[in-house]
Amino acid sequence: MKRIQKLVFLSAFLVLSGCQQDNQEASDTSSSNQETTELHLSVPAELPTMDPALVQDAISFTAINQVMEGLYRLDKEEKPAPALSDGDATISADGLTYTFKLKPNLKWSNGTALTAKDFEFGWKRVVNPKTAANYAFVMKPVKNAAAIMNGTAPVDSLGIKALDDSTLEVQLEKPTANFLSGITRGTFFPQNEDFVTKQGEKFGTDSEHTLYNGPFTLSEWDGTGLSWTYNKNPDYWDQKNVALAKITNEVTKETATGINLYQDDKLDLVRLTGEYAKQYLADPEFIAPLTARSVYLEINQTNISALKNEKIREALALTINRNELVNEIISNGSEALDGLVTKNLAKNPKTGEDFRKESGEYLTYNKKKAKQLWAEAKKETGIKEVEIELVTDDDETSKKVSQFIQSSVENELDGVKIKLKNVPFKNRIELGDSGQFGLLLSGWGADENDPDAFLNLFLSDSVFNGGKYANPKYDEAVKTAVTTANEEEKYQADLTAEKIILEDAGIIPLYQKADSMLVKNYVKDYIQYQIGSPNYKYITIDKN
Known part of the structure; x- marks a missing residue:
């Protein structure tokens, strides 16, 4: 295999794995020595939604980022660049008002003109409590967004206004340094009121009930199936700089299947796990960037009486050898994480110290102390035996991690049983949101270079917060971090917040995720950012 050239990996919270396609098509597109404009990928889980207001997972954000677009898009260097905005925004001297001019002749995929009113409608729909948009919190920098979501201000008071069809004015609560990066996320994309209203509850549930304005359009997605396709959008304003004509996506959950397809030149990228990653460490097409994604166990402290006890929660955490988990079970470059916030995400504004290093280590492996805490908890609560359900995704890695946790707990805590429930990704999201679990193998990719990206959860x-962790001191610290304009005060509040939740054993940190993969050397400019969804817009195929 040849070494990857001009392939940019800045790491992200989503990795793609192997895919299946027709044998003849594979021969024509992947094995041919001639350049092709098709890319064949697979994804680790099903696509839950294409509604920008309801999106909350990495799979959906990635899909939306290919077929829709907002005012700005991240460029190849992970910097926000004008997209639908016709040049840079005009920013007021106090940093509170942004004025955007839209590019001329923008269109939706149904031929309808895209105007500033589509942004006003879309953003207001996101913050409207009736929409029940779980990801609406990213709108909080916009004036009155928080009050609207809390039900204390009318939706029409949101700080966004279409001054005319091509001019959009946005007002903020306070100066926000990374605002332009923030609006590259799918939650901030425009929505056409007429189309959304006409589709009703069907909007965003399949490719026929979704509208597009990005580099590609979506087809062959029925809302529940295991495959979908992106096709180049001929009406996209920058279509001349989009090289790919087609991208196929198919869900493949078994690593072995993906590797076989990759080796047979029937796919262009495969995700590696466990022993498979070890086998390809020296391969020139192997790469394993560490992402800004934290993986942890959520703990149901409302419905499971035993888990209301802090000593039991801490005992569970101390049975898990995180170094063994990442080195022996996951084995793909992921690193043990001693807190909620990932490393290399944020730094002390005064000293430059990395947040993760300065915050310290929490709930580290200690089986002797775990046994002691369990013994004390049994005396305090009268509980002798307990069965706890651990809910996880049904992919290969999640299954292995859940089995490791089950074994770790049951081997050290006599009387504690862990019942595994491996379900499809979409179902795990639903169970987590509704609190239907004892323990939940969960994770989060940061939305910005800020500890609040994790602490707000x-x-x-x-x-x-599916486990309903609650501590007024934690809330106070996080809210201080979010509202203060003083950088040092904010940083100290973030440190305090993380210390509180981990000393409470409110969650159990596990590891910081790496994305180990093989990528064909003819795939150029496949860009994955440290934070944000990948942009397939920039990909080219060069087999020369």
Whole structure:
């Protein structure tokens, strides 16, 4: 195999694995020495939604980023660049007002003109409590967004206004340094009111009930199936700089299947796990970037009486040898994580110290102390035996991780049984949101270079807090970090918040995820960012 050239990996919270296609097509597109404009990928799980207001998972964000677009898009260097915005925004002297001019003649995939009103409608739909958009919290920098979501301000008071068809004005609560990067996310994309209203509850549930304005359009997705296709959008404003004509996506959950297809030149990228990653460490097409994604166990502290006890929660955490987990079980470059916030995400504004290093290590492996805490908890609660359900995805890695956790706990804590429930990705999201679990193998990819990207998840009123962790001091620290304009005060509040939740054993940290993969050397400019969904817009195929 030849070495990968001009392939940019900045790491991200989503990796793609092997895919299946017709044998004749594979021969024509992958084995041919001639250049092709098709890319064949697979994804690790099903696609839950294409509604920009309801998207909350990596699979959906990645899909939306290919077929829709907002005012700005991340460029190859991970910097926000004008997309639908016709040049840079005009920013007021106080940093509170952004004015955007849209490019002329923008179109939706049904031929309808795309105007500033589509942004106003889309953003207001996201923050409207009736929409129940779990990811609406990313809109909080916009004026009145938080008050609207709390039900204390009308939706029409949101700080966004279409001054005319091509001019959009956005007002912020306070100056926000990374605002332009933030609006590259799918939650901030425009939505056409007429189309959304006409589709009703069907909007975003399959490719026929979704509207597109990005580099590609979506087809062959029925809302529940295991495959979908992106096709080059002829009406995209920058279509001349989109090289790929077609991208196929097919869900493949078994690593061995993906590797076989990759070796047979029937796919262009395969994700590696466990022993497979070890086998390809020296391969020139192997790469394993560490991502800004934290993997942890959520703990149901509402419905499971035993888990209300802090000593039991801590005992569970201390039975898990995280170094053994990443080195022996996952074996793909992932690293043991001693906290909630990932390393290389944020730094002390005064000293430059990495947040993860400065915050320290929490809930580290200690089986002797785990046994002691369990013994003390049994005396305090009267509990002698307990069975706890651990809910995870049904992919290969999640199954192995769940089995390792099950073995770790049951071997050290006499009387504790872990019942495994491996379900499809979409079902795991639903079970997590509704709190239907004892333990939940979960994870989060940071939305920005800020500890708040993780800490906000476990506020007592957060929709992502499925285990219902609650501590007023934690809420206070996080809210201080979010609202203060003083960088040092914010940083110290973030440190305090992480210390509180981990000393409470509110969650159990496991590891920081790496994306180990093989990528064909003819795939150029496949870009995965440290934070944000990958952009297939920039990919070219060069077999010369």
